[in-house]
Amino acid sequence: MKRISRALALFVLSGLVFSGCTSYKGMQIVAPEFGQTVSELSPTLQWQEAPGKDVTYELVIYEEGNDKPVYHKKGLTGNNHTVEIELKPNTLYKWSIRSKTGDTFSEWSKKETRVFTGVSYHRRTKKMEFSTPAVE
Numbered sequence: 001m002k003r004i005s006r007a008l009a010l011f012v013l014s015g016l017v018f019s020g021c022t023s024y025k026g027m028q029i030v031a032p033e034f035g036q037t038v039s040e041l042s043p044t045l046q047w048q049e050a051p052g053k054d055v056t057y058e059l060v061i062y063e064e065g066n067d068k069p070v071y072h073k074k075g076l077t078g079n080n081h082t083v084e085i086e087l088k089p090n091t092l093y094k095w096s097i098r099s100k101t102g103d104t105f106s107e108w109s110k111k112e113t114r115v116f117t118g119v120s121y122h123r124r125t126k127k128m129e130f131s132t133p134a135v136e
Contacts, residue, residue: 029048049079057076090133
């Protein structure tokens, strides 16, 4: 009986120590999926359309480790956009999209991970990620 109690206690504690979840905030991303390697250096990015009339979108792309966007477009219409420059090959990029209706902006798209370690609670927010292909 002690072995079962000890095993049950370890199982419960492991759930408390390492429990967590991931959610996506802001505009819903369709493609590329988080962490995916795209097939072209000028990829097409796609998101779900926001409801309403006269909706436009703002898109930003950052190279990993850089806070300054390498690509920034405002006033996009429709739910996809092909990047109009060639990005660097074999590089990790972060991107985000938000909608604008009148003077109202949506939240930027992002991935949020929440982890409860049993003692503390951590929340990490990241922009969406994709990698470019290596050039042969």
